[in-house]
Amino acid sequence: MRLIHGISYVGFILWAVITGSATIVVRLFRADYAQPKIVELPMRCATDLEVTLFASSITITPGTLVAAIAAGTSTTPPVIFVHALFEESEESALDGLIDMESRLLTMTRGRAPGPHADSQGDRP
Numbered sequence: 001m002r003l004i005h006g007i008s009y010v011g012f013i014l015w016a017v018i019t020g021s022a023t024i025v026v027r028l029f030r031a032d033y034a035q036p037k038i039v040e041l042p043m044r045c046a047t048d049l050e051v052t053l054f055a056s057s058i059t060i061t062p063g064t065l066v067a068a069i070a071a072g073t074s075t076t077p078p079v080i081f082v083h084a085l086f087e088e089s090e091e092s093a094l095d096g097l098i099d100m101e102s103r104l105l106t107m108t109r110g111r112a113p114g115p116h117a118d119s120q121g122d123r124p
Contacts, residue, residue: 002107002110005106005107005110006107008103008107009103009104009106009107012100012103013057013060013061016057016061016100017060017061017062020061020062020063020064021062023062023063023086024062024063024086027086034085034086035085035086035087035088036083036084036085037083037084037087037090037093038067038081038082038083038084039081039082039084039087039090039093039094039097040079040080040081041079041080041081041082041094041097041098041101042076042077042078042079043072043077043078043079043080043101044077044101044105044113044114045078045101045104045105046077047108049108050104050105050108051069051078051080053104053108054080054100054101054104055069055080057100057104058080058082058097058100063084063085063086064082064083064084064085065082065083066080066081066082066083067081067082067083068080068081069081080097082097101113
């Protein structure tokens with residue numbers, strides 16, 4: 001792991017926790033409290049450490065929770081199912097998850113990951 005990328009990722013997660021907490025407090029007082037959805041994301045995470053860190057990062061962020069992880073095979077990547085409480089759309093939820101995963105992989109691998117299969121518009 002690269003120290004600078006690690007510090008940057010921890011800062012990103014802390015900011016996500018702060019903004020997620022603020023979102024929950026604000027939405028408590030609105031009539032349209034939540035728009036829950038479960039999204040599916042094929043991961044670029046390859047190692048057990050990357051998958052564990054990604055799932056932990058999602059779950060520690062207020063308003064999101066890992067519902068399930070499906071193991072990958074030699075031809076398919078592992079898939080994560082995330083319950084998102086306050087996202088406006090499935091696309092915005094996936095965009096946030098892809099951003100988090102990219103930052104995590106930059107931290108663990110020391111370089112930016114390759115393009116995400118879903119970033120090309122072929123989401124399920």
